[in-house]
Amino acid sequence: MELKTLVNHLINYKTDDEMNVEITSIEMDSRTAGPGSLFVCIEGYTVDGHDYARQAVENGAAAILAEKPLEEIDSVPVVIVNDTKRSLAVLANVFYDHPTTKLHLIGVTGTNGKTTTSHLIEQIFADTGKRTGMIGTIDMKINGVSHKVTNTTPESLFLQKAFKEMNDQKVEAAVMEVSSHALDMGRVRGCDYDIAVFTNFTQDHLDYHKDMETYLRAKGLLFAQLGNTYAGKKEKIAILNRDDNASKEFEKMTAAQILTYGIEQKSDIMAKDIKVTGKGTNFTLVTPFEEKQVSLKLVGKFSVYNVLAAVSATLLSGIPIDSIIRTMENVKGVPGRFETVDEGQSFTVIVDYAHTPDSLENALDTVKEFAVGKVISVVGCGGDRDRTKRPLMAKIATEYSDIAIFTSDNPRTEDPEAILKDMQAGVEDREYKVITDRRDAINYAVNLAEENDIILIAGKGHETYQIIGKDVLDFDDRKVAAEAIGAK
Ligand SMILES: CC(=O)N[C@H]1[C@@H](OP(=O)(O)OP(=O)(O)OC[C@H]2O[C@@H](n3ccc(=O)[nH]c3=O)[C@H](O)[C@@H]2O)O[C@H](CO)[C@@H](O)[C@@H]1O[C@H](C)C(=O)N[C@@H](C)C(=O)N[C@H](CCC(=O)O)C(=O)O
Ligand SMILES: Nc1ncnc2c1ncn2[C@@H]1O[C@H](COP(=O)(O)OP(=O)(O)OP(=O)(O)O)[C@@H](O)[C@H]1O
Ligand SMILES: N[C@H](CCC[C@H](N)C(=O)O)C(=O)O
Ligand SMILES: [Mg+2]
Secondary structure (H helix, E strand, O other): OEHHHHHOOOOOOEOOOOOOOEOOEEEOOOOOOOOOEEEEOOEOOOOEHHHHHHHHHHOOOOEEEEOOOOOOOOOOOEEEOOOHHHHHHHHHHHHOOOHHHHOEEEEEEOOOOHHHHHHHHHHHHHHOOOOEEEEOOOOEEEOOEEEOOOOOOOOHHHHHHHHHHHHHOOOOEEEEEOOHHHHHHOOOOOOOOOEEEEOOOOOOOHHHHOOHHHHHHHHHHHHHHHOOOOOOOOOOEEEEEOOOOHHHHHHHHOOOEEEEEEOOOOOOEEEEEEEEOOOOEEEEEEOOOOEEEEEEOOOOHHHHHHHHHHHHHHHOOOOOHHHHHHHHHHOOOEOOEOEEOOOOOOOEEEEEOOOOHHHHHHHHHHHHHHOOOOEEEEEOOOOOOOOOHHHHHHHHHHHHOOEEEEOOOOOEOOOHHHHHHHHHOOOOOOOOEEOOOHHHHHHHHHHHOOOOOEEEEEOOOOOOEEEEOOEEEEOOHHHHHHHHHHHO
């Protein structure tokens, strides 16, 4: 596409250069720029992309989009805009020919349960033979093939390119997690969602959003972005958790039609008579048309919420209820979410991704419900992340466990001992043990466990690394626990 044609989609830009070069790719990283690239300079949190424009040109870039004149660049056209990040979302959408308008696209937001709900939705579509796409914390999947992602919700350029790939691979239905960071940073600008799903809203990420109100507003952008119905497209739908007060705010922010789900409050889609056991969860699903018995392998009341969200989204996508229920009953789980480590031992070991106060409380509450023996928890809090959740998580760990072990979970550039001190500040009159090294902590828990005890190893779930300083070291809770059980 000619640079002029592409850039003309922006309502305001300046250039002194001819814009007749052919653009064959858009890049935001000088290291991936090459012949034919339009390199877009983004001022990041770590470095300023403008400082890499020269490198991009040396690599062959055909043009530059920047927020200021670049005197060192005279061999290729430089186009100036007010906001390169916002412009990038527009240009990527145009360049890849508005890929999300050709997909049935579902966005899932909320503090906890995004990955789980997205996996459930994808599985329901896949089981009906649909070609599917999914983007989230664990990976991006296109028709079942996994691709690496570095963010739960990647940058607009990555997203639009990924959706184009989905178009090329004839994907019909796609689901993605939409993080509050992504909404705030405009990564999902230009994504044409058909359905937006809200899971729940509790404390997390206050390092970034500073307060709960700002965090809530960021999540609300997904529902605001859903907008109105317009000619030729299906109705836009917001699916809201009636039991969570944040839904009331999101309701005000969207012009879309609303479907609610819930357990406590009267909702369009409901679950009643919930029975949680160590083996699964049974409940009655109530829709506006019928009642159905559902028997899940997933455990916990929180899983019922995720299932209700997935049922709502797929029902409204035209999937028959019996087909949805069949998938829900077969799903064994999502990697690293309440995943058991079974080496034939006489006690239970569960690896879970709970890394917020609310998710930890839910996870431990569920474990307590079916625990016969002691509950032993291994819990840590991430470094360079929300400090205020540390004392809360520690308090929950001690209140819901017979033995709570505090350890490290990706300390990143912080001192691990300082993170553990922040955690300990939240504990009142309760016993706990501090073992800084995560492997030692898991070994200790496994050696302590007796018949019928349950160990919950929280925080890292599917992660296969431990970040200490800037080093990313191999570490997988599931493998480490299996080794500890083997050694015992
Ligand atoms: C704070 C934050 O969100 N940072 C994101 C941001 O990084 P950054 O601003 O530091 O980027 P930078 O390194 O300064 O680079 C600026 C520009 O220079 C370019 N560059 C850089 C180096 C070079 O040699 N050449 C070059 O052109 C870069 O490509 C970029 O365009 O842009 C990167 C590329 O898109 C992201 O991967 C990165 O996410 C980091 C890894 C991160 O940890 N983000 C977290 C906070 C986050 O977004 N989390 C949410 C999930 C939360 C949840 O669900 O719990 C998420 O959606 O992932
Ligand atoms: N609906 C829910 N309500 C509360 N807690 C939940 C819910 N679903 C899952 N959890 C807990 O939260 C943890 C993380 O779940 P999941 O990965 O699905 O959430 P997420 O929103 O994708 O998280 P992230 O923001 O890190 O991507 C799970 O391991 C479980 O302990
Ligand atoms: N998306 C979350 C994941 C946290 C996982 C936990 N293991 C940690 O590192 O804090 C974050 O980046 O805050
Ligand atoms: Mg996730």
